[in-house]
Amino acid sequence: MSRRVSDLFIKAIIYLATGITLSVLIFIIGFIFVKGIGLINWDFLSRDFNDSVAYAFVESSDVPLSIDQNTLNDKIPYDNRYETALTKPSYVKNIGAAIAQVTFKNHSTEKQQFVITYIEADSPLLKAVDSNGTKLKVGTDYVIESINGNDFTDMSLAEVVSTIGNQSGKLKIKIVQPGGGIKSNIITTLYMVLLSLVIALPLGIFGAIYLTEYAKPGKMVNVIRFAAECLAGIPSIIFGLFGMAFFVVALNFQISLISGSLTVAIILLPVIIRSTEEALKTVPMIFREGSLALGATKLQTIFKVVLPCAVPGIATAVLLSIGRVVGESAALLLTAGTAAQIPGTLFSPGSTLTVQAYYVAKEEGNIELACAIGIVIIVIVIVLNILSRIASDKLDVFNKK
Amino acid sequence: MDKKIKFNTKNLDLFYGDFQALKSINMEICEKEVTAFIGPSGCGKSTFLRCLNRMNDLIDSVKIKGEILFDGNDINGDIDVISLRTRVGMVFQKPNPFPMSIYENIAYGPKCQGMKDKTVLDTLVKESLVKAALWDEVKDRLNKSALGLSGGQQQRLCIARTIAMNPEVILMDEPTSALDPIATAKIEDLMSSLKQDYTIIIVTHSMQQAGRISDKTAFFLMGEVIEFNETPVIFTNPNDKRTEDYITGRFG
């Protein structure tokens, strides 16, 4: 009887613990979603973080409006960045586009802007070039700030329309492609994951193969294993410092994608080596013996029998690594920087989603934005998890029936 | 003895670290015969068997003294261990098919040797399965995983896999201990027919089995070969008291 009572008691504790874990989980995910979901929309995902300014050179021409005013009013692109309603757009013939005035607000500033809401099919804006004569993209939703040196700050919509209408010939228009999105961070994150895995996976996996299959077990291997274990607890900022001293300064790679991914690759190595070693060790000896007894060489045995069997374990390592790269902030801050842009080359800086979230939380105190980025990170982690699961199931001959 | 001697060991000692598992083994094993090793658990049967294709290389602590001549050449000498193992195949106590398709299991060895021709491989796979008396049971599921086979089928698959290498010698370490009588019968039949072409060495716990299928029997005890002789002699008229004690135990 007393056993029943104590069993029940323990069971209750187990349920309690699981309940705690689950509620913590729901709480955190809930917190992130509630705070951040309001900011998530297509613009958020598809735009750059910073506004990008350009001077467009345009040949003015008379383009008649081909639709009526009501249709024009309907062409106001919905955008929840605009907290106050847009004014009715006015059409300006010589640039073949309609402009509306909006009040732009974010969590620290509020300003008036003039936004292009409609562009005629043969508008000269569509042929805009920059000062080099390279084609420039101008689209609806772009902000227009000045024309031929006439700045629109403090003007009303009517004044702006007449200012533009008064210009003719060659026009120099300052346009701003609105930012506020995290496209560049998403892409930088994917680059970073890809690059650091490309560097760390072969090194880690082949290294682990050497350590388990070739190296004579002994002190040396144990020391390496111990060092790897210890490094797992070292804060990544220290890796960042090393990356900065070695890759950024000594090798002169600058603050860049490559410095960042090399540094993260080093962070990943201990994880990959340890998990791969474990995975290799769990491959039953009888498979190795079976293969060798059939006259296979050691290498054939490793590649044809041992590695395929170890796939699920290695996949776990890959999963952990992806999580680690995506979640890394301190080390990347010092080696890849905080520039919210798509890195043009391996040697350009770029900030991952997490670095961006860290940055906006720390510098701007913008918790909502950090959480919105958090949601994107969680989605990316889920997608990458599922992808690598699928990949590993495809490769996993061991459990295939 | 008119048959050719395939294996000849001379004063073979084997140590696992400090522990001596084999003590001065001298044995001549003839071609195209079945030789059985019997003896209580831990007496060194498997260890000796694994010496013959240098499987013990995989265990770091093993040290070997003495000579093992295979067709007159010392296998611990200059010989290439890979080609030794292609000539001396091995079937293990626990069936250990690879986690691949049945076809791939059989083709594994030949492919490792560099054989690529699909038609040659197909024929080889079929022939080996036929010889191992497994063809009929699996011919419709060659591309299914070998892990889906029953224990007895898996063991025959492992034998087929070995036959596909066309070795000269097949070592078998208690190949039927995990099997039921019907599967055991099939494998014993198989051994009898294989002995036309191959030299077979088998470790077994079953006195009956040794009696049924082997030409010669060696009795191991504590790392020594106590007696090695024609099977009928061992079972009816052993020289050594210890052999007799073991044989006449009521068990099988």
Add this chain to the structure above:
Amino acid sequence: MDKKIKFNTKNLDLFYGDFQALKSINMEICEKEVTAFIGPSGCGKSTFLRCLNRMNDLIDSVKIKGEILFDGNDINGDIDVISLRTRVGMVFQKPNPFPMSIYENIAYGPKCQGMKDKTVLDTLVKESLVKAALWDEVKDRLNKSALGLSGGQQQRLCIARTIAMNPEVILMDEPTSALDPIATAKIEDLMSSLKQDYTIIIVTHSMQQAGRISDKTAFFLMGEVIEFNETPVIFTNPNDKRTEDYITGRFG
């Protein structure tokens, strides 16, 4: 039949998911006898054995129809499964001592029942080991890990562990298949002496073993009990052609 009936199964069907592993089994098993189950691999011997102490509860896909009466009570009915298992002990094919000391292994069951008195436990451990013929071999290393024992010793430990619970029935699933002849002999001796006090049900692949130790034998085939009778009858004068075929196979 003058002995008391311990187990009585009525139209027992068992399914693993869709697959029917036992088909309408009716069997009466008597007290203080040794009952042996024989039959080819996969015929359902283990499955049936595991029904008797509801070990199959652990497998999600299992569905059971029909009745199993233990001393007249349906074990799938109201009965408490834990007390059923204390009365019906089980020894598995593969020795499975817990990774604890030898002493702790034996004391495990009684402790789970709430027994705490050290001296009672000490006596119980000793008695059980003595009955299992293991005392002499381990009396000096009771606090050493049970995993350091040899296979045969581990199996006897598992028997001792079961005896310590003082069950009424002991189920044994191929308890000697992993053992060498000497260890096997010891365990068979043990069974003969245990049958004074306990009802023993044993699954075995070895016809000889069944013949040597059992009072009754049941022959299983494809989930059915083909024949169930006094052991001498089964082995000398079976009713069913299929039983005869199986028994007279040359194997053991």
Add this chain to the structure above:
Amino acid sequence: GCGSSGSSTTTSSAKISGEINGGGSTSVQKVIDAAGSEFSALNPDVKFTYSGTGSSDGIKGATAGTYSFGCASRDLKAEEKANLTELVFAYDGIAVVVNPANTVSNLTKDQIAKIYMGEITNWSEVGGADAPIVVVSREDGSGTRSATEELIGFAEKLKPDATIKEGNGNVQTTIAGNQNSIGYVSLTFVDKTVKAVDVDGVKATVDNVKNKSYAISRPFLALYDKSKVDDATLAFLDFLMTDDGQAIVQKEGAITV
């Protein structure tokens, strides 16, 4: 500091091209990003990036040449000066902020110093409610912190149990979340989640900083090594000092030079 003559308000003048990668103080990032964006609009062949990693990192990066130019939000220490050329391109006010629910809206410099040194520990001592004061400061080495400590006069006397937060944003979030707290942030960051108190009766506004009536301000510095700097970078720094450049400084909430 403007040594070269690459000034380019019009795009018709000499073509400027190349990569400019700056880095350092986080306080200046808003201003510099906006200026960089404008500069590369004017010069489409210029690729501009800035990494906000901290003032000291900016100084180190400028010295080592890993940054085209570095930025700091504080004056350089003697040992940091080395070969660096300094360019003050803006000033920044520092606002002393409290929770909007706090009734206190004016503090003297002396009171602030005493609060930070732990001599005043209750809001009632400075005319507020009877509640303990939670002092929030920045990390050691922050430009914002060293400027504030110096100007208010509690350098190296910060009370031991002050809460330290990294970055203007974190300070602001903390102040917004704790009714009894006090902190300081760059004026460019103040928004409605916190309340800037008047210091010695002067409001913290851009105008007051400019006319020097509001005393707590510090320079924004751009730093480069003359021997390593490239033309594009120089052109950018020149642009910062032009009217157009200064207009951007003003637009982003900092104070023109």
Add this chain to the structure above:
Amino acid sequence: MQAIKRKKQKEKIIENFFFICAFVAVASVLAITVFVFYNGVKPFISNSYSLFEFLTGVEWRPGSNLYGIFYMIMGSIYATVGAILIGVPVAILTAVYIAEMAGSTFGKIIRFAVELLAGIPSVLYGVFGLGIIVPYVLKISPMAQGESLLATILVLAIMILPTVVSISETSISVVPREYREGSYALGASKIQTIFKVVLPAARSGIMTGVILGIGRAIGETMAVMLVCGNPIAGIPTSIFDQIRPLTTNIALEMGYASGVHQELLYSTGVVLFVFIMIINFVVNKLVKAKVGS
């Protein structure tokens, strides 16, 4: 013969390639270690600061040339121990629930959710801590601010959950069925089986999870930085006191520090490293001692 030779050559080349991979991997891992130690030991060797004062001092004022980290060491220890005491039991029991008690579908869902928890960057944990935990702690705290040892412990306890849960769960589910069956066959109840047989058998795996959890707790920086308060002096005397763990000390100031200040931040890293080495060493020994018996 020729073919064999070529095969052997190929094997040798690839083996060397493996060796190079191992070498590079190991070298980079060791390089970090050397780098940290080199920079961290420098100030004591060149006598720019006394090791004794560094290790025993209770005030960190770089401007006044005061670099004592003893109060940080204590803070790190308290925070780690606290997080382990709360997080590990909860995590192990959750793992038990997933592996032994949940239905397979529900178990899978929880496991997935827990893995998700592992994928959330630590910055967001910090934001969560600052937004939710700190205000709650403030409500019950006698202190005026919610940033505290307690808040740190709670955030860390949450953060080690996924690691410990998933590793423990894996090692619980690989405990051979035979052990469970053996226990049930001896009349043990499910709970007895779990606690007396399954968990002890899974001990080594669970310990690995705990080690990694400890590693995460000690090494965690970004989340902790937001909720611990980071005071410049003071050994914590209650769970409501603020603390400055070793990690946040490094992360807070590294971007700004130079000279001796910077070197002593590396020294802080060395102390952390030694810390983790000791813990790993002890735990390894413990696991071996127990399992070996």
